[in-house]
Amino acid sequence: MSVADLNTAHEMVLDIRKLRLETVADRRVLIPNLDLTIRRGEIVGLVGQSGSGKTLTCFAVGGLVPPGVRVAGGEIRLEGRRIDNLTEAEWRTVRGGRIGMVFQDPLSSFNPVKTVGSILIESARRHRGLDKAAARALAVETLRAMRLPGADACIDAFPHQLSGGQRQRAMIGLALINQPALILADEPTTALDPTVQLQILALLRRQAQQAAALMITHDIAAAGAVCDRIAVMLEGEIVEEGRTAQVLYEPRHPFTRSLRDAAHLGRRP
Numbered sequence: 538m539s540v541a542d543l544n545t546a547h548e549m550v551l552d553i554r555k556l557r558l559e560t561v562a563d564r565r566v567l568i569p570n571l572d573l574t575i576r577r578g579e580i581v582g583l584v585g586q587s588g589s590g591k592t593l594t595c596f597a598v599g600g601l602v603p604p605g606v607r608v609a610g611g612e613i614r615l616e617g618r619r620i621d622n623l624t625e626a627e628w629r630t631v632r633g634g635r636i637g638m639v640f641q642d643p644l645s646s647f648n649p650v651k652t653v654g655s656i657l658i659e660s661a662r663r664h665r666g667l668d669k670a671a672a673r674a675l676a677v678e679t680l681r682a683m684r685l686p687g688a689d690a691c692i693d694a695f696p697h698q699l700s701g702g703q704r705q706r707a708m709i710g711l712a713l714i715n716q717p718a719l720i721l722a723d724e725p726t727t728a729l730d731p732t733v734q735l736q737i738l739a740l741l742r743r744q745a746q747q748a749a750a751l752m753i754t755h756d757i758a759a760a761g762a763v764c765d766r767i768a769v770m771l772e773g774e775i776v777e778e779g780r781t782a783q784v785l786y787e788p789r790h791p792f793t794r795s796l797r798d799a800a801h802l803g804r805r806p
């Protein structure tokens with residue numbers, strides 16, 4: 538590996554410092570003080586129980602903090618630039634551009650009256666300024682890269698006409714079409730059959746190599762299958778964070794141990 542490669546491999550993509558989230562109404566602290574970094578080429582898994590704050594963290598990074606919650610402190614930087622104070626107009630260029638998002642259920646996130654192709658084409662035109670023909674060619678190429686069987690036909694299909702696995706491949710394609718720096722994936726495989734889950738995790742692993750990814754999951758085994766590092770959340774705080782093998786096989790925190798034991802991971806490979 539050359540020095541230039543090493544520099545690229547260590548480039549910081551996401552840098553969250555002292556993030557604090559509170560409810561607006563009664564200033565109840567939901568996330569007291571969260572630090573997390575992700576470098577180019579890394580997939581970091583944020584795991585924990587329901588209600589531990591994984592989704593809120595992901596939403597804060599994507600500028601989608603729900604009404605009723607506010608960022609009360611800290612900083613979030615994407616490729617060195619602060620993003621926690623962007624206007625909604627600025628967010629519209631970042632989301633879908635430098636940040637690609639994958640959610641649990643593409644059926645509810647895709648617009649049902651638009652074809653899969655038109656959704657991808659619209660995104661490529663908006664963020665890259667491509668004409669219609671070039672954007673369509675890029676959409677087909679992207680769907681093929683997602684190993685979507687029948688990519689050429691799927692482009693003219695409506696979301697409900699695809700299988701769950703096909704839809705999730707299309708959504709990952711949408712997240713990646715503009716070559717984002719960061720992929721945010723919130724429970725990307727929870728709604729899928731076990732065999733399809735593995736395929737989608739492998740796809741994310743392959744595609745995240747040119748970017749950085751934050752994967753939210755309650756499933757520590759899924760995180761173990763794809764992530765370079767795992768951060769474990771409990772009641773709004775990261776209680777343990779480290780290389781995947783260390784977190785899975787030498788957990789320090791009792792909560793991590795309980796997650797690991799419940800997942801029946803077996804022996805260290």
Ligand SMILES: Nc1ncnc2c1ncn2[C@@H]1O[C@H](COP(=O)(O)OP(=O)(O)OP(=O)(O)O)[C@@H](O)[C@H]1O
Nearest residue numbers: 560567586587588589590591592593603604605606
């Ligand atoms: N809009 C909101 N207003 C007030 N509190 C909220 C809001 N959204 C989430 N919370 C609270 O913030 C905490 C963290 O929620 P969050 O959805 O991030 O958890 P999670 O770990 O992603 O859980 P799940 O896996 O169920 O999505 C919870 O206590 C939740 O009740």
